[in-house]
Amino acid sequence: MRLPPLTRRALPLLGFLVPLGATFLWLALTTGPLAPVLVTLTTVTADTITPTLFGIGTLEARYTYRIGPTFAGRVSRVEVQVGERVKAGQLLGEMDPVDLDDRVAAQEAAQRRAEAGIEAARAQTDDARARREFATAQVKRYEQLLLAKTASEDSVEAKRQESLVAKAGLQAAQANLASAEQELNRVRAEHEALVTQRANLRLLAPVDALVVSRDAEPGSTLVAGQAVVEVIDAEQLWVNARFDQLGAGGLAAGLPARVSLRSQPLLIHAGEVGRVEPRADAVTEELLAKIVFAPLPDPLPRLGELAEVTVLLAPLPPTPWVPNAALHRRDGQLGVWRLEDNAPRFVPVERGVADRDGRVQIRSGLSVGDAVVAHSRSPLGPHSRVQVVASLPGVPQ
Numbered sequence: 001m002r003l004p005p006l007t008r009r010a011l012p013l014l015g016f017l018v019p020l021g022a023t024f025l026w027l028a029l030t031t032g033p034l035a036p037v038l039v040t041l042t043t044v045t046a047d048t049i050t051p052t053l054f055g056i057g058t059l060e061a062r063y064t065y066r067i068g069p070t071f072a073g074r075v076s077r078v079e080v081q082v083g084e085r086v087k088a089g090q091l092l093g094e095m096d097p098v099d100l101d102d103r104v105a106a107q108e109a110a111q112r113r114a115e116a117g118i119e120a121a122r123a124q125t126d127d128a129r130a131r132r133e134f135a136t137a138q139v140k141r142y143e144q145l146l147l148a149k150t151a152s153e154d155s156v157e158a159k160r161q162e163s164l165v166a167k168a169g170l171q172a173a174q175a176n177l178a179s180a181e182q183e184l185n186r187v188r189a190e191h192e193a194l195v196t197q198r199a200n201l202r203l204l205a206p207v208d209a210l211v212v213s214r215d216a217e218p219g220s221t222l223v224a225g226q227a228v229v230e231v232i233d234a235e236q237l238w239v240n241a242r243f244d245q246l247g248a249g250g251l252a253a254g255l256p257a258r259v260s261l262r263s264q265p266l267l268i269h270a271g272e273v274g275r276v277e278p279r280a281d282a283v284t285e286e287l288l289a290k291i292v293f294a295p296l297p298d299p300l301p302r303l304g305e306l307a308e309v310t311v312l313l314a315p316l317p318p319t320p321w322v323p324n325a326a327l328h329r330r331d332g333q334l335g336v337w338r339l340e341d342n343a344p345r346f347v348p349v350e351r352g353v354a355d356r357d358g359r360v361q362i363r364s365g366l367s368v369g370d371a372v373v374a375h376s377r378s379p380l381g382p383h384s385r386v387q388v389v390a391s392l393p394g395v396p397q
Contacts, residue, residue, distance in 0.1 A: 053251060
């Protein structure tokens with residue numbers, strides 16, 4: 001086919017269209033859809049990774065004390081308010097004693113009477129003992145007189161009879177003294193029981209604590225075990241945290257942890273795993289652990305507040321790793337884009353644990369020294385053209 005001859009009028013139009021087409025083609029190949037994808041590379045290296053475990057929990061008090069009466073009664077007074085700090089032994093409140101004071105006074109009188117009875121029984125015992133000793137001496141004297149034939153056999157026998165009566169009287173007096181002592185012990189025990197019962201009406205703080213609730217007011221009638229005041233040991237707070245069972249096998253007591261409270265998301269508190277619960281949650285498939293603060297935050301956080309916990313597990317031996325940003329999922333497989341002959345190729349990998357810096361352990365699929373794509377301007381494909389740059393705008397390195 002022969003092209004029509006150029007006319008003088010077509011030359012200016014051709015001079016305009018040719019540069020325009022060249023410019024369009026240049027833009028399409030450099031910045032348009034046909035332009036190479038800008039990527040940054042990273043090299044697979046072997047290093048020690050300290051894996052982390054993330055969990056979430058709530059702030060709780062390790063020791064909680066619900067202070068209340070040991071038997072039913074009416075609240076007489078409550079001396080503390082919510083949020084107040086109290087000392088060990090401080091009076092928190094008191095129950096109405098009703099007639100308990102009168103019963104204690106009656107027992108004190110009974111105790112004094114029992115003590116007087118002991119004195120009387122002891123005097124009777126001394127008198128009977130004296131009579132017994134005198135009667136015994138008389139028997140000996142009359143037996144000597146009988147040998148000297150100055151006393152009759154009947155008089156000796158009478159003295160012997162008197163001695164036996166005196167002996168029986170002494171035994172009776174000693175029995176009365178023992179009975180009086182037992183009676184005093186019984187009265188003392190009842191008195192001590194009433195005093196203890198009276199003391200239980202005074203509600204005292206068991207430790208230095210913080211009042212977190214006031215559950216009853218003066219005049220309220222409570223049953224045994226019902227709380228008047230609830231206090232906590234403010235020096236013993238921990239986070240009751242939950243961790244996904246997947247990857248939590250290394251969770252153990254003593255590992256360092258970082259705690260971020262929901263009310264202070266930018267403030268990190270140091271802590272450690274205080275205890276790993278022996279029983280896991282079978283429904284949510286989570287492990288439970290208690291995270292203690294070191295030291296305790298000041299001011300004291302609120303109980304029940306949500307907290308995020310990051311536990312630093314034991315470091316792993318040197319292992320290949322890549323940044324978490326280099327991992328992609330393609331056709332259901334997890335892998336990275338490895339640069340081969342300046343062309344990307346998707347390589348499936350098996351990942352391990354990750355640390356808090358975003359470094360992911362690679363168990364298989366890569367070797368130390370492989371160059372993989374860390375970040376790309378747009379999604380990559382097996383036929384993508386790439387251009388390696390040092391950094392991408394807006395992407396942290």
